[in-house]
Amino acid sequence: MTTPSTPAVNALDILRDRGFLYQNTNEEGMRQRLSGGPATFYVGFDPTGNSLHVGHLLPVMAMRWLQHCGHKPIALVGGGTAMIGDPSGKTEARPIMSVDIIDDNARAIQGQLGRFLDFAPGKATMVNNADWLRDLRLIDFLRDIGSLFSVPRMLSAESVRMRLETGISFLEFSYPLLQSFDFYYLCKERQCQFQFGGQDQWGNIVAGVELTRRLLGQEVFGATFPLLLKSDGTKFGKTAGGAVWLDTARTSVFDYYQFWRNVDDADVTKLLGFFTTLPMDEVRRLGSLSAPAINRAKEILGYEATALAHGHDEAIKAFLAAAREFGFADPDGQIETSSRIREADCTSASEDIPTVEISAADLTAGLGILALLVKAGLCASNSDARRLIKGGGCYLDDDRVGDEKLVISPEHFHAGIVTLRAGKKARKRIKLV
């Protein structure tokens, strides 16, 4: 993580310049407060899974910038509210989760956030709203908090209106009260004056700002991040096997790098701004590269994003492994960049394509191509592998496999290694041991 060197720029200007800001309860007020010394802010995370994926990263990067500017992040896991399920942006109620699972998930998420934020004492903190929400007493809550919410107003919220047709229970309807209470509580107990969240959180955030003002007589601020879509309007962050995870057990570093390497041309500038820490003038320059040179910008995006999540060394390995397979976009370093990707030695010969080992005994037993595809994790089932071969998408090194009954033999290996490909991009190195 870069060392926060005395930043003279207002955090808000950085966020705005890089495209992080969408809606804001009071931008001027927020700017003034942020330039008036360290401030505390919070962002909520939903502990319904045990790993973050790239769809969660936008708020994380924003938090990183704010921390970089000297402000203090609170990452709130909604252990209490997850027991309810936020109706925002959902067409139906979500399954309610058990406390144990939520706690496990919260731990895993904090571990991942730690790669982006500094959780050292006095720096970022992690809180679980279950700690205060489960102690609420119904009568007190209804009287003190419930009395401040107007039902007609709540009903007019977009998130509620879209559920009016399909149904919404009182449980979910109450969600904004609890999230608002979080903000109030964090302001009172921890002097937290800012809440950030996704676009779909706007209603909840505004409600929290108002509740806090009414209960504490203090102005607090809220802002939302834009909804990240690809240039073709589809959801960002999903790919072949679903989401792109930060957990290397679910998405390998190589695949993580490849995800960024393969984004649309049109999204490069935007993504460099969000998911790297390169200066914006460089971002704009790289993003406007044309024709094949744009590929260098994608390599840089891939390296930078991967380095943040998995470290410099891993990112370089992924970059080299991929570039060796597909070609280097700028082998001679013609395109100027401040990215540490420059340090990569394009002539070294490490082998970091994900590798699967098979034993000589497997071969002797008669290993078929279908079984190998499944074993390598390139196909979900034998039928899937059959389809791949029928469609002409399976290669052993550079030879297309046309026979689904092909039996793998030692002749397929060169120096004990053969590259198995499923389509152009998915590939595994098969190593004979």
Place this chain on the structure above:
RNA sequence: GGUAGGGUACCGAAGUGGUCAACCGGGGCAGACUGUAAAUCUGCUAGCUAUGCUUUCAGUGGUUCGAAUCCACUCCCUACCA
């Protein structure tokens, strides 16, 4: 509690006794063209020891030579009424 309408593959949505592993759209995968891009065109999209077999249309049981389709009960959702 009453009445009515629903629950189909990753999502949306047809199908209302056989020709249904189930139209179509989205998504995804693969092929061609490319720049590991986009757009476009084409094919595929339950599993298997595979010209056949097995498991799928909320659940359980039943009718039938035969059911996603008919019947009974159960669970869940929605609307109106109370």
